[in-house]
Amino acid sequence: VIVDSLSALPKTKYDFVVVGGGNAGAVVANRLTENPRWNVLIIEAGPTHEDVFNTRVPGYVARLQQSPYDWNYTTIPQPGMNGRPIAIPRGHILGGTSTINGMFYTRCSSSDYNRWAKLTGDQGWSWNKILPYILKHEKWTAPADGHSDEGQYDPQYHGTDGNTFVSIAGAPQAIDVPMMKAAEELGGVFSYRQDMNSGNALGLGWTQLTVGHGERSSSATGYLGPKYITRKNLHVLVGHRAIQILKTATHKGVPSLRTVKFVAEDDPKGLVHEITASKELILSAGVIATPQLLLLSGIGDPKGLQSLGIKTVVNLPGVGKNMTDQPLVFLQWALGINGTVDATPQLDQEWLAEWNATKTGPLSAIGINQLGWLRIPEDSSIWSEYEDPSSGKNTAHIELSFTGGAFYPKPGSTITGVAIALQPHSRGSLNLSTTSPFDHPLIDMGFLNSDFDIFTMREGIAALKRFFDAPAWKEYKLKLVSPYPDDIEGQNEFIRHTASSAVHAVGTAGMSAKTASFGVVDPELKLKKAHGLRIVDASVMPYVPAGHTQAPVYAIAERAGDLIKADWPDSLSMISDTSNISHISAG
Numbered sequence: 001v002i003v004d005s006l007s008a009l010p011k012t013k014y015d016f017v018v019v020g021g022g023n024a025g026a027v028v029a030n031r032l033t034e035n036p037r038w039n040v041l042i043i044e045a046g047p048t049h050e051d052v053f054n055t056r057v058p059g060y061v062a063r064l065q066q067s068p069y070d071w072n073y074t075t076i077p078q079p080g081m082n083g084r085p086i087a088i089p090r091g092h093i094l095g096g097t098s099t100i101n102g103m104f105y106t107r108c109s110s111s112d113y114n115r116w117a118k119l120t121g122d123q124g125w126s127w128n129k130i131l132p133y134i135l136k137h138e139k140w141t142a143p144a145d146g147h148s149d150e151g152q153y154d155p156q157y158h159g160t161d162g163n164t165f166v167s168i169a170g171a172p173q174a175i176d177v178p179m180m181k182a183a184e185e186l187g188g189v190f191s192y193r194q195d196m197n198s199g200n201a202l203g204l205g206w207t208q209l210t211v212g213h214g215e216r217s218s219s220a221t222g223y224l225g226p227k228y229i230t231r232k233n234l235h236v237l238v239g240h241r242a243i244q245i246l247k248t249a250t251h252k253g254v255p256s257l258r259t260v261k262f263v264a265e266d267d268p269k270g271l272v273h274e275i276t277a278s279k280e281l282i283l284s285a286g287v288i289a290t291p292q293l294l295l296l297s298g299i300g301d302p303k304g305l306q307s308l309g310i311k312t313v314v315n316l317p318g319v320g321k322n323m324t325d326q327p328l329v330f331l332q333w334a335l336g337i338n339g340t341v342d343a344t345p346q347l348d349q350e351w352l353a354e355w356n357a358t359k360t361g362p363l364s365a366i367g368i369n370q371l372g373w374l375r376i377p378e379d380s381s382i383w384s385e386y387e388d389p390s391s392g393k394n395t396a397h398i399e400l401s402f403t404g405g406a407f408y409p410k411p412g413s414t415i416t417g418v419a420i421a422l423q424p425h426s427r428g429s430l431n432l433s434t435t436s437p438f439d440h441p442l443i444d445m446g447f448l449n450s451d452f453d454i455f456t457m458r459e460g461i462a463a464l465k466r467f468f469d470a471p472a473w474k475e476y477k478l479k480l481v482s483p484y485p486d487d488i489e490g491q492n493e494f495i496r497h498t499a500s501s502a503v504h505a506v507g508t509a510g511m512s513a514k515t516a517s518f519g520v521v522d523p524e525l526k527l528k529k530a531h532g533l534r535i536v537d538a539s540v541m542p543y544v545p546a547g548h549t550q551a552p553v554y555a556i557a558e559r560a561g562d563l564i565k566a567d568w569p570d571s572l573s574m575i576s577d578t579s580n581i582s583h584i585s586a587g
């Protein structure tokens with residue numbers, strides 16, 4: 001059940017309590033409740049997704065930001081971005097950020113996972129071992145418009161029985177034709193990549209989205225949907241915010257952290273409740289709220305905690321450090337021809353009517369049908385100054401995306417090209433602003449603090465310009481309208497002045513080897529120097545993968561389900577058989 005008041009919960013005792021019913025938390029709760037003997041409670045600050053229409057319509061994604069379903073975080077002024085504070089959205093709703101995100105489905109590179117495995121000394125995080133979990137969560141589906149996706153992806157890399165719908169973008173755009181033609185004409189780094197989710201994304205290919213039958217697929221719809229939420233042992237308390245984790249007892253000389261304090265989201269000064277998980281507490285509050293909650297609970301760097309008068313419970317200096325996000329910049333080109341189209345309220349009404357009737361049309365996708373994945377060339381001058389921050393030779397430094405309005409068969413009046421620096425050198429951090437769980441923490445993404453990252457952004461923009469110079473675009477008579485100058489100083493200034501966040505932050509509770517002195521969780525995602533608390537969300541990724549982060553979060557959460565089951569013998573028989581992909585069940 002999903003309830004919004006404590007008194008409506010059918011039980012008062014739970015084996016597992018999951019804090020945050022977001023992208024990861026919903027997956028973990030689903031997998032744990034496969035064992036009918038275990039009772040699982042999710043405590044989620046946001047409301048249920050069930051009646052929020054805009055979460056269902058892919059084309060309405062932008063309407064979810066700066067809404068009640070967004071935590072509306074902002075960074076502290078970013079020196080690398082001319083002192084501007086940068087908006088950092090996060091989902092404040094069941095399904096978390098998977099309910100408000102852009103639905104791009106990118107698994108990133110195989111080397112990204114292999115680097116985690118090397119750092120943690122746990123081969124379970126390697127690409128080969130994690131791929132079965134990725135396939136387990138995925139349900140490949142035909143595009144919304146029913147077009148043939150043959151040749152647009154490679155079925156051997158996809159799961160068909162999982163919980164999350166994935167499909168090729170299902171609304172055509174006029175620019176699809178010149179996009180693919182330009183890739184063919186230019187070849188090289190723009191060569192066609194049939195499937196960017198094979199472990200090697202390099203090149204240009206068709207966008208895959210977490211969309212099924214024209215609707216958003218989130219962890220809320222996929223893992224807490226009607227098929228699962230009727231389980232007698234799966235309970236979700238929405239509208240309640242966890243405010244502190246408490247030491248329950250001492251276990252083998254370390255604190256046991258299985259109790260969480262929480263309050264009603266709309267009554268912060270009201271009654272404070274406490275619940276203790278009899279087996280484990282699982283923290284899945286995301287890359288911002290997870291380290292915030294740890295610090296509020298005295299888990300972190302004693303120096304920082306002391307300055308706020310918080311008593312140290314677990315000395316873990318890594319909490320909130322290593323924050324890594326990807327900066328994003330965009331440029332706009334105008335079409336110099338007649339017959340282009342622009343959005344109007346009337347057109348929106350027509351699109352909505354089409355979506356309501358058949359779940360098709362422009363609103364069934366997000367207006368970006370292709371993505372490009374590039375490396376900075378081997379012979380670039382930058383390598384004499386900087387080490388390569390990427391995870392391997394099949395890992396992109398730059399992502400390019402392209403949107404030309406979704407007015408098929410006509411083109412829009414402009415095309416926007418986006419460049420993202422996927423593998424930045426810069427790191428940021430998260431600290432508490434006050435001891436109140438209702439105050440936003442101090443978020444520093446460290447954007448563009450490294451000249452390497454500025455260089456990467458310039459390379460990305462140069463690649464966009466090269467791409468739009470291809471003969472395929474001639475008939476559109478494209479003209480760059482963004483004021484991007486020719487000199488490097490001016491270009492840097494443009495980037496520092498206009499860049500924003502690609503909203504893929506990770507790393508604030510990073511995993512490391514069991515014996516490592518750095519890091520926050522061990523490779524089984526257990527909080528170090530403690531007992532009873534695991535962290536399962538984007539904060540555990542020690543390096544940002546080269547792409548959008550929801551697919552890696554799904555993979556982490558799926559594996560976490562098995563890691564937890566393995567520690568509790570009465571569920572041993574329920575661990576997925578990941579030895580052979582074809583044996584994987586839908587759960």
Ligand SMILES: Cc1cc2nc3c(=O)[nH]c(=O)nc-3n(C[C@H](O)[C@H](O)[C@H](O)COP(=O)(O)OP(=O)(O)OC[C@H]3O[C@@H](n4cnc5c(N)ncnc54)[C@H](O)[C@@H]3O)c2cc1C
Nearest residue numbers: 020022023024045096097102103104242286289538548550
């Ligand atoms: C606007 C936007 C667009 C994005 N687009 C894409 C995309 O297209 N493709 C992609 O792959 N990735 C995308 N991402 C990134 C990706 O969605 C996230 O990295 C991922 O979903 C994070 O999952 P998570 O489980 O770590 O956290 P979340 O999904 O954010 O889950 C955390 C949950 O915890 C809850 N919570 C927080 N604090 C508390 C508390 N104190 N008590 C109780 N509950 C709490 C939150 O409300 C939330 O439900 C996007 C991100 C944003 C913000």
